[in-house]
Amino acid sequence: MTVPDIPGLLRQAVAHHQRGELAQADALYAAVLRLDPVNFDALHLSGVAARQGKAPKAALDLIGRAIAVDPGKAIAHCNLGAVLQDLGRETDALASYERALALQPDYAMAWCNRGNALRRLDRPADALDSYGRALALVPAYPEALYGAALALQALGQVDDALEAFERTVRLKPGHAEAWCGRGGLLLRLREFDAAVASYDRALAARPGYARAQLGMANTLRALGRKEEAVHAYRLAREFGADGETVDYMLAALGAAPAPQASPPGYVAALFDQYAHKFDRHLVDVLRYRTPALLVDALARHLPAGDAALDILDLGCGTGLCGPLLRPLARRLEGVDLSAAMLAQAREPGVYDELHCAELTAFLQPARAQWDVLAAADVLVYVGELDGVFGAARDALRAGGLFVFSVEALKEGSTGFALRESGRYAHTPAYVRALAVRHDFAVRELAPCTLRQDSGADIGGLLAVLQCLAPTA
Structure with a gap:
């Protein structure tokens, strides 16, 4: 009788996972779990794969089962926090990150993710401290720098936020979100040409990026480049920007019928x-x-x-x-x-x-x-x-x-x-x-x-x- 090679199956699964071949990896993780239903690595990694495959509820179950097998692994608590954030459960996510940090205080990713949760809970000052702890551990950490930029922006520290966005893109030139964030600040500072260039970089890094395209349209409108702005707004709608907001801005430019009032979502944002x-x-x-x-x-x-x-x-x-x-x-x-x-x-x-x-x-x-x-x-x-x-x-x-x-x-x-x-x-x-x-x-x-x-x-x-x- 052949003894199942569980470590070999896991190695194969991880190799597929690292290549982004989620279906093959998932099939092998499932094979391991049929042989060993309480295998921590198979439960945990199949949960990670489920999250990457946009199945957060399945990910929550699988990673939760892994933690029940071994609650002492910081990485599992950190990944559970990421799934909880996907589900909009920011307070629960924060608790997961803090459990990870209690187990491993020098875990830079957990500090960064904790900052994300705090920022989304409208605690930007606490978030900034958490990003700072991540950066103290890993100074060249673009995701932590980007989070710090967003926290600084929320605190109204515009110059420091702009510098943090710029440090992010120096470390990671393809960071579309940071180019977009930089463009937004430059637009607010009325540095319109620089904002256009920043949105161009965001769209080059991520073609079809709706938020960057909408920011580009707003900047072109501010520059008085009406025809280009109209085209840019229409592209933003195609890319998935909020249609009500786009139609409102087109109406302001005379390119669509004017509604009776501004969209509430536009005003709130x-x-x-x-x-x-x-x-x-x-x-x-x-x-x-x-x-x-x-x-x-x-x-x-x-x-x-x-x-x-x-x-x-x-x-x-x-x-x-x-x-x-x-x-x-x-x-x-x-x-x-x-x-x-x-x-x-x-x-x-x-x-x-x-x-x-x-x-x-x-x-x-x-x-x-x-x-x-x-x-x-x-x-x-x-x-x-x-x-x-x-x-x-x-x-x-x-x-x-x-x-x-x-x-x-x-x-x-x-x-x-x-x-x-x-x-x-x-x-x-x-x-x-x-x-x-x-x-x-x-x-x-x-x-x-x-x-x-x-x-x-x-x-x-x-x-x-x-x-x-x-x-x-």
Whole structure:
């Protein structure tokens, strides 16, 4: 009787696995497991192969069974963490990486993967420390450098993030994600030509890379290269970029019909990426004055000394309006689509409560709950304002005030238009017509300068509307 050569079968399986021949490797691992169902190596490596074959549930089972056989192998805990991350279970993944590190403290990959889990759990400072530990063990570790770049970017340390992306691509010139990340930062820094070159490198390293193609399209739009931008957006859609976002940007360029509002996913992603530097960029670079102008306009229409108001800050972002509204409020709450912005708004403790939601949907159940609704530069992401006005009217108590800003569109134009900036502008006549339709009295509708863009003033309107009709 021939004795099965389990070590020989495993060697063959590993050889196929290393060549990327997953089906052959899997068949041999399965043969080993028929002979020895508790063979650690066959369980563990077949789980790794299952993950590589995009079968995370099977991988979870197999690696879990391997750990049950021998819980003392750090590599198995690290690979289990990777599978848990594939399944979106970041907290469980973090625990697996920490078990791996308890067994093997000098395990650079586990430190790097731990950083990935912490970053996805919105703990960028802790993630940065974990990447640093990986790099202390293996200084030329491009994946850890790339993770550190993302953590630095999340912390708003743009120069350091850019340097980390550049160190990554020096070590690994084919790292498409790092070229793409570098392009995104250069775009934000308005270094457009350098951003185009970076996105070119990303697309050369990974043809059909949707995120890089979308970044390229955004950069070409910023350069005013309209026809090239339109072509680039269409390619991004072909590569798998979010169709709603692409169609919106094509509409801003006049190459597709304009929707009635910006896609919520586009707005949330736009502001999530700017959260950690948003206030400084607005105030220092764009000379942003809208919160102060809006609250001054509100104060002109309040009874003297009234500080017992229930106020909702619509699209509160990082909370720039909060400190200005707080002295007027008995209760101050905020609502915004961007979770990252809300995390910034939460830190000073100005708001009584904050909500992550789309503003119209949030307002609809709120019948006569508020004395003031304030929206600073929020309605620039909504074209058709009829639904917003109706929800605002119902959410306000009789006599309540709806104060907001919009970008100004010349009279004689259609009521609203989507601009190449990706923001909407509205005419004064449109605002007045909606006010009448929804039983608001126009207490103030005044032109103003909202901010600067590329050195040019952006003209807007400040509106103070008063709810006259009793709510149902």
